[in-house]
Amino acid sequence: MAASRQSRQLRFTKMHGLGNDFMVIDGVTQEVQLDQAQIRRLADRHFGVGFDQLLLVEPPGRPDVDFRYRIFNADGGEVEQCGNGARCFARFVREQGLTRKDIIDVETNTGLIQLSIKPDGAVRVDMGLPELDPAAIPFKAESRELSYAVETQGQTWTLSAVSMGNPHAVLVVDSVERAPVETLGPELESHPRFPARVNVGFMQVESPDRVRLRVFERGVGETRACGTGACAAVVAGRLRGLLDERVEVLLAGGSLIIEWPGEGHPVMMEGPATTVFEGQLWLAGSNSRRRPRRSGGARKK
Numbered sequence: 001m002a003a004s005r006q007s008r009q010l011r012f013t014k015m016h017g018l019g020n021d022f023m024v025i026d027g028v029t030q031e032v033q034l035d036q037a038q039i040r041r042l043a044d045r046h047f048g049v050g051f052d053q054l055l056l057v058e059p060p061g062r063p064d065v066d067f068r069y070r071i072f073n074a075d076g077g078e079v080e081q082c083g084n085g086a087r088c089f090a091r092f093v094r095e096q097g098l099t100r101k102d103i104i105d106v107e108t109n110t111g112l113i114q115l116s117i118k119p120d121g122a123v124r125v126d127m128g129l130p131e132l133d134p135a136a137i138p139f140k141a142e143s144r145e146l147s148y149a150v151e152t153q154g155q156t157w158t159l160s161a162v163s164m165g166n167p168h169a170v171l172v173v174d175s176v177e178r179a180p181v182e183t184l185g186p187e188l189e190s191h192p193r194f195p196a197r198v199n200v201g202f203m204q205v206e207s208p209d210r211v212r213l214r215v216f217e218r219g220v221g222e223t224r225a226c227g228t229g230a231c232a233a234v235v236a237g238r239l240r241g242l243l244d245e246r247v248e249v250l251l252a253g254g255s256l257i258i259e260w261p262g263e264g265h266p267v268m269m270e271g272p273a274t275t276v277f278e279g280q281l282w283l284a285g286s287n288s289r290r291r292p293r294r295s296g297g298a299r300k301k
């Protein structure tokens with residue numbers, strides 16, 4: 001792409017966590033100004049770089065953490081949390097020389113997470129406490145329940161509602177292959193009972209320590225893996241008495257290990273993070289200085 005006199009160069013790294021792919025941008029050493037329309041164009045797999053989420057690494061806004069971490073879905077909306085992205089974030093800040101630490105404290109839009117890089121390169125993430133209070137998810141319900149009946153398309157579906165910083169609905173299915181991910185996923189994503197929209201997980205329990213999972217992600221569509229979706233599924237399965245404390249979650253792109261002792265404890269996630277390539281692009285100088293807005297209906301923190 002030719003650079004005009006007014007254009008600005010932007011370095012980025014393409015990464016993935018189990019096939020959930022990211023454009024990761026260093027906003028510590030570069031000035032980054034991207035609006036929602038630009039993020040959508042960059043996310044396009046035919047006309048742009050192509051990714052499920054854009055991750056923006058920023059300096060911390062408080063003294064007790066190492067970085068701030070912002071996440072934008074392919075639709076350009078800013079969201080609160082991303083598990084696979086958190087692991088890639090950890091590898092990115094180390095590989096780019098932004099830190100030499102093995103344990104990294106990071107501020108997100110919904111609180112703090114801690115990332116530990118293991119000697120084999122895998123990343124273990126303390127994803128924090130799951131939120132089960134319907135109002136905080138947010139999910140419209142009279143009271144907190146283990147599962148809820150939700151109607152759409154003239155049918156009633158049983159689902160659990162969990163926030164891992166971002167909202168998740170989890171359905172238990174007999175088979176992930178036969179689950180109606182492409183049809184029910186978008187219906188529930190925009191269901192009026194989830195005012196900030198929702199990520200929709202379809203979980204098949206193979207045994208108490210092994211599940212299969214497909215996730216229709218808010219603002220993206222079905223992805224090859226969803227880290228927060230895996231955490232939410234294990235929380236939902238544990239609360240419904242279906243799962244052990246340590247569970248292997250098999251996604252289309254590979255496996256995550258999720259551990260959750262129970263209420264009052266944080267959810268731990270462990271899995272790989274992979275760098276694919278580094279690149280640079282030139283953004284037109286007329287690049288808007290407006291900050292990207294949040295995903296449709298997502299909570300403002």
Ligand SMILES: N[C@@H](CCC[C@H](N)C(=O)O)C(=O)O
Nearest residue numbers: 082083084166218226227228
């Ligand atoms: N892929 C992510 C989740 C990204 C955000 C999600 N689509 C949302 O809108 O909340 C993960 O690995 O957790």
